[in-house]
Amino acid sequence: MLALSLLRTASAGPSTFSQSSKIIIRHASNGNGKPLPHIPVIRTLGQLRRWRQEAREKGLEVGVVPTMGALHEGHVNLVRTSISKHPLTVMTLFVNPMQFAPHEDLSSYPRNFERDVTLLQSILPLPTSPRQMRGLGVSEHESFRPSITSSGNGSSNGNNHDIKSSPLVIFAPTPDVIYPLKGELQDLRSHKGVEVDVRGWAEVMEGASRPQFFKGVATVCTKLFNAVEPDHAYFGQKDIQQALLLKILVKDLLLSHPTSENLHILPTTRSSEGLALSSRNSYLSKSELQIAPILYKALSTVKKIYESNENEIENENENLTGEDLISKSIKIILKEKERILSNKNKNENELVELNLDYIEIFDKNTFEPIRGKIKEKKNKEFIIAGAIWVGKTRLIDNLLIGWEIS
C-alpha cells in the first residue's frame, strides 16, 4: 500500500523520498496484510509544542523515554512501560554531543534511525478502527500538520491524523534545535551557553571516568524536559548514577514536569548470559561478547556475599567491609584477565583485551563510597557499580544492594 504524507512518518518498509519536501511512504505489512502503525516523527520545537498543547487540552498524560537511539530490548521495555501507563509517549532520539568528550565515540556512536523506527512499530498495538484510535484520546479528525523541515517552527495548517492517533511519537531533533546558540558542544572550554551541573553527585564513578558526561546529560535532559514537559519520565537502571542524578536535578531545579517522584527507574534488561543490553554492545566482536558478562558476574558474586553476610546473625564475616567487597569483585575481573592471557596460545580466538576502569560500592542517596564495616552502617541502601573496557568498548553495569527500584 502506498500513502502520501506531508509529515515524515515512520515506515518499516523502504521509503522513497522525493526531491521536494513531500515524502512518499511505503507502509510495511505486519505479515497479515495489514500495514504497521505509523509513528509520527517530530523534528522541531514548534511541532512538539503544538502536539504537547493538544495533549494538555485533552487532559492526556504524557510519558517521555529519552534515548540516543540504536534501540534494543532495554529501550523497548522502557517505552512499553510508558505506553502501558499513559495515553501518549514521546521517545526522544538524540545523540547528544555535549555528553561526549572530544576523545570519545560521538562520531562512531551507532545510529540506525530506520531500524529504530521499525522496532518501535513492531511493538505498537494496531489500531483496528477509528473508535479504537479515539480510545487513545486523540481524535484523528482535528487539524494538525507539523512542517517536515528540520528547523523552524513548523506550520499548523491542514490535516494530519497520524500524529494525533498514535500513542507514540518520536522526537528526533537536530543539534541546532536542542542547542540553538550553535556553539562548540564537545570541547567545553570553548562552549558558550548554558551548562547544567549537578555538583556533588557528578564527579564520582562515571563522572570521575568521564568528567564531561553528567554535565552533558544534565544539560540535555533539562532541555528535553523543558521541551516535552512530560508528566512522567522513564530511565534505565543500567545507567543508575545518571537516573539518580536526574532525580536530584529535577528536585533541585523545582521542575514540575517531571517531578522527582515521576521520574521512574526501570530494571536492567540483560542477555541470557547476564550482559546488560547496551547500544555500545554492537561494537563488540564475537570473542569480546563472550567476555563482556564478566562484569555482571563479578557484581552478582559480591552481592551474594553481602546478602549471605547480612542474613546470618553470627558469622565469621562480622568484619566485612566495603573495601572487602570491592576487592573481591576486582579479583574476579583480574582472574578473568589472567585466564584470557593464559589461553592466549591455546586457541585460535582473538586475544581480548580486558581492563578494569572502576568498581565502587556507594550510598544510593549521597553517592558516598562505602568504607569500613558494613554491619555498622545505618543506611544500608547501596549500589555496587563498575565499568570495564572490553577491547576498545567501555561497558558499565550495577546491582542494587539492600533496596529495590519501585
Ligand SMILES: Nc1ncnc2c1ncn2[C@@H]1O[C@H](COP(=O)(O)OP(=O)(O)OP(=O)(O)O)[C@@H](O)[C@H]1O
Ligand atoms: N539494558 C538496559 N535495560 C534498561 N534500560 C536501559 C538498558 N540500556 C539502556 N537503558 C536505558 O535507556 C535509556 C537510553 O539509553 P541509551 O540510549 O544511552 O542506550 P544505552 O544502551 O545505554 O547506550 P550506551 O551503550 O551508549 O550506554 C537510558 O535511560 C538507559 O539507562
Ligand SMILES: CC(C)(CO)[C@@H](O)C(=O)[O-]
Ligand atoms: C539520558 C540520555 C538520553 C541523555 O542524552 C542518555 O544519556 C542516555 O541515553 O542514557
Ligand code: BAL
Ligand atoms: N547511556 C549512557 C549514554 C552515554 O554513555 O553517553
